[in-house]
Amino acid sequence: MLGILRLDVWKGLIGGAIGTALGVFITMIIRSLQGLDNTWDTTATSPWNVIVIPACVMGTLGFLIGVGSMTDWLKWMVGRKGSDGHYHPKPGVPQWHRYFGMDTNHKVVGIQYGVLGIVVLLIGGLFALIFRTELAEPGLQYLSANDYNSLIGLHGQLMFIAVLLGIGAMANYLVPIMIGAQDMAFPRINGFAFWINVPAAVMLLSSIFLGGFDTGWTAYPPLSVRAHLGMQMALIAVFILGFSSILGGLNLIVTIFLMRAPGMSLFRMPIFVWGVLATSLLQLTATQFIGLSFLMVTLQRAVDIPFFDPARGGDVTLYQHLFWFYSHPTVYIWILPGLGIISEILPVFARKPLFGYPFIAMSSMAIAIMGYLVWAHHMWASAMDPFLRVPFMMTTLTIAVPTGIKFFSWLATLWEGKIRFATPMYFTLGAIVLFLLGGLTGPPSALVVTGLHLHDSHFVVAHFHITVFGGFMFTYFAAIYYWFPLLTGRMYSETLGKIHFGVMFIGFIIFALSLFRVGLLGMRRRIADYTIDFGGIFGIEWQMLATIGAFMAGLGVLVMLGNLVFSAMYGKKAVHNPWRSRSLEWQIVAPPPELNFSALPQIVGHPYDYGLPGSVYAILSPDDQVVAEPVKPNQITPSKPALPAAAVTGD
Secondary structure (H helix, E strand, C coil): CHHHHCCHHHHHHHHHHHHHHHHHHHHHHHHHHCCCCCCCCCCCCCCHHHHHHHHHHHHHHHHHHHHCCCHHHHHHHCCCCCCCCCCCCCCCCCHHHHHHCCCCCHHHHHHHHHHHHHHHHHHHHHHHHHHHHHHCCCCCCCCCHHHHHHHHHHHHHHHHHHHHHHHHHHHHHHHHHHCCCCCCCCHHHHHHHHHCHHHHHHHHHHHHHHCCCCCCCCCCCCHHHHCCHHHHHHHHHHHHHHHHHHHHHHHHHHHHHHCCCCCCCHHHCCHHHHHHHHHHHHHHHHHHHHHHHHHHHHHHHHHCCCCCCHHHCCCHHHHHHHHHHHHHHHHHHHHHHHHHHHHHHHHHHHCCCCCCHHHHHHHHHHHHHHHHHCHHHHHCCCCCCHHHHHHHHHHHHHCHHHHHHHHHHHHHHHCCCCCCCCHHHHHHHHHHHHHHHHHHCCHHHHCHHHHHHHCCEHHHHHHHHHHHHHHHHHHHHHHHHHHHHHHHCECCCHHHHHHHHHHHHHHHHHHHHHHHHHHHCCCECCCCCCCCCCCEECCEEHHHHHHHHHHHHHHHHHHHHHHHHHHHHHCCECCCCCCCCCCHHHCCCCCCCCCCCCCCCEECCCCCCCCCCCCCCEECCCCCCCCCCCCCCCCCCCCCCCCCHHHCCCC
């Protein structure tokens, strides 16, 4: 018990509380001296729309100082020597304490991202199940309209955060090892970029206790200007979260360009690294736009600057342009690492070279660039000039070309391969199927003539969810199972992993197809009640089917959590490199040592030359080589023993 109380995160929470209180107190004193009102209420015109801004900023700084993520910088500012940037265990402090405080090791930061991401995912998913239960039948049974709208908005923004945290988890843990580096380029910024997510997530969740907001996750004005105080908290939270994306993207770009192992040219990098690079470029260059749009709404609410008030010269369409200029590239921020995971896992389980490696790599960059040219297809029903619909329709359809390159490359990689079906492969194939369905349902929304009819309907909701589930969620689960032996040194339960896949895949298909149907029948999204009979199948109404499917998907996540927690503690010890991968992260001991490699590896070949006799990808120092362990019965093992790391062949 005493050990838990010594965690650095408690210092951060105390610092955050002190900073928040100081922000409130100082702001109220200044306002009182100016003769301004400080009366508490949660309306859109409450004086607390001003007070919470410095309170949130100072609370965030207090948390970051308390948790230790700014300690070295503050010491440097006053001329004192800080830490050397590496972890040094304190006497009598358990190893697991480092996961609850500031740490600069990229693997620790990756796990911190992953755990927080799963927590946020569970909360956001729970909100979805609550409002899906409300939608299962006509009428308002459990929620008021305001509570329903608040849960809708929070679900969207929480899942937005959960996906970004999941990407941060994979990128931080894997990229340095995959390129042969010992850590990230800027380790202190790496830790700082993670911890800034914590107070922002708390702010976002607090919005539900401050009246919530009825705008959905997009926060369109004038609704966002008129919403309760909870809207202000959500706007500030997302603005602060943007710093994590920008700093994380910058760190990964520098790491990938400057810290690759000798011999690793750009076209010898793993495809997952290409996906992370494309995503990082988007994060670095696009995040400012959602920050700017949310900041403008925040200021209009706080000090009445009429950015989006047409009666005083403002323009609500301007907000949509700023918002979607980031928020459509965000879809590619989410899916590009996922598409990289598909390309990473397929050749390993097909035992074939990745077909069209240069084209897959360049298609990721093409998607990232073209992602900036399609934002206005979200605005067919807005006051945008109708002439602009045609060029944006064309760019939206054209972006399918680099995506199609990936699909054909994946199919060619699978063709005549010696495919092994383990849980990561099931999720990878499921992701391909779902992402294909997402792609096929995209053109009806992209075409102006059908997009105007489908705009803001459940059809769009289904298309968005099936695209994100295929492009990220299923690939994320594939990645968790695939790299679980590397993180823990233990194997998960294959049986439970396949149950997770089966329950979630079937449940999500039921959910998505039901929403496609009710969307085509005219059901609008963000509507708490309906009176139309949408029909159904097998005597079950479509909305009820969608709710059943959503609960099945949620059950699958619970199966995964139980599997991973139990396996991490009691699972069978994994053999070295159980998947017989050629990638660098699998050639060292699992879990990886503090600095990954005792000496930088030498890259001499291609990472995906599976099945090519005599091909070698990397030569490692003798200190980093791992001798294959004897195969034990009932262990999940390759059909042949893993080879020494210095001679990773194409077998």
